[in-house]
Amino acid sequence: MERHWKISDTEFEEQFSNNTFKPLWFSHEAHLRLAWIYVTKYGKEIAFDKYSKQLKTFADKYNAEGKYNATVTFASIQIMSHYIENSDAYDFQDFINEFSQLKTNFKEIISKYYSDDIFTSEEAKQHLLQPDLKPFHE
Template identity: 80%
Template sequence: MERHWKISDTEFETKFTNNTFKPLWFTHEAHLRLAWIYITKYGKEIAFKKYSEQLKAFADKYNADGKYNATVTYASIEIMHKYIQNSNAYDFQDFIKEFSKLKTNFKEIIASFYSGNIFTSKEAKQQILQPDLKSFNE
């Protein structure tokens, strides 16, 4: 079990909002959990705004220059929203069990929407690129 499970969703959100979340705890699964918390609590649009602002602040605090990626952040919220809409889970733990591929195959899921490597693209890091293979609304 990953370390971020030691705290509740409320404490997780508070620590991330206050930029006091432990960087070693912020794994890929923790990214997904934060997106899930925000989408289920605030809806997709507000979730994206909070998620992107706070990820930038987190990266700045820990001198992770070049880590924030606008397109990956946008795609993450869109993909998580799509999966949440098709979920029967009441909490993140059940959700991630239901859709474990989000944890294990996230890059492949994103690659079904984008033909280029948005993870390393300078343009994708700086601005939101729309998918070129299929829409998030399909």
């Protein structure tokens, strides 16, 4: 089990909002959990705003220059929102068990929307790029 499970969703959000979350705990699954917390609590639009601002702040605090990616952040919220809408889960643990492909095949899921590798693209890191293969579900 990953380290981020040691704290509740409320503590997770609070620590991330206050920029006190432990960087070694911030795995891919923790990214997904934070997106899940924000989308389920605030809705897609507010979630994206909070998620992107706080990820930038987190990256800046830990000198992870070049780690923040505007397009991946946007895509993550869009994809998570779609899966949440199609889920019966009441918590993130049930949600990620229901949609384990989010944890294991996230790049493959994003590649359904983007023809380029947005994970390494400098343009995608700096600017929010819309999908060029198919639009996100609205």
